[in-house]
Amino acid sequence: MSSEVRIKMSFHNQEVIVKMDDHPTSRDFINQLPLTLTFEDYAGTEKISMLTRRLNTESAPSGFDPAAGDFTYYSPWGNLALFYRDFGYSSGLIKLGHIESGREKLADLNGEVTLQRVETGGGESE
Structure with a gap:
């Protein structure tokens, strides 16, 4: 497996670091970076932002049961959700x-x- 990938979310002189999973949907998202998106609160549970294009969901599970701190993609709407x-199990x-x-x-x-x-100096040489 390749090295672990992290992304930085910067806003209002603050930042959040997310450790990314390694699968086709997350790789498709990482390949779009850097991005500047507008996030808003949704349902008092998550922060969401629409993407300009849908992500690859090939071989993705049919749904997920998110916990606080999970960074996700909601395929029916094409948005990110943090x-x-x-929250309970959500199809898509x-x-x-x-x-x-x-x-x-x-x-x-x-x-x-x-x-x-986030570029890490992992000491890799090629």
Whole structure:
């Protein structure tokens, strides 16, 4: 397996780091970075943002039971969802990763957010 991928979500001089899962949907998302998206609160449970194009959902599970800190893609609507509260099983929800640091900052995550891949100096040479 390749090295672990992390993304940084920057907003209002704060940041959240997400450790990404390794599967076709998450890789498709990572390949779109960097992005600046507008996030808003949804249902008092998650922060959501629409993507400009749908992600590859080939071989994705039929649904997911999200917990606080999960970074997901909701395929029926084509949006990202970052959960700050646990939620029940949702058909069409695909886990992309999980917050590694900054989960306590999610209450402030509204408006423009810049998402970019975190480059790690893993000492790899090619």
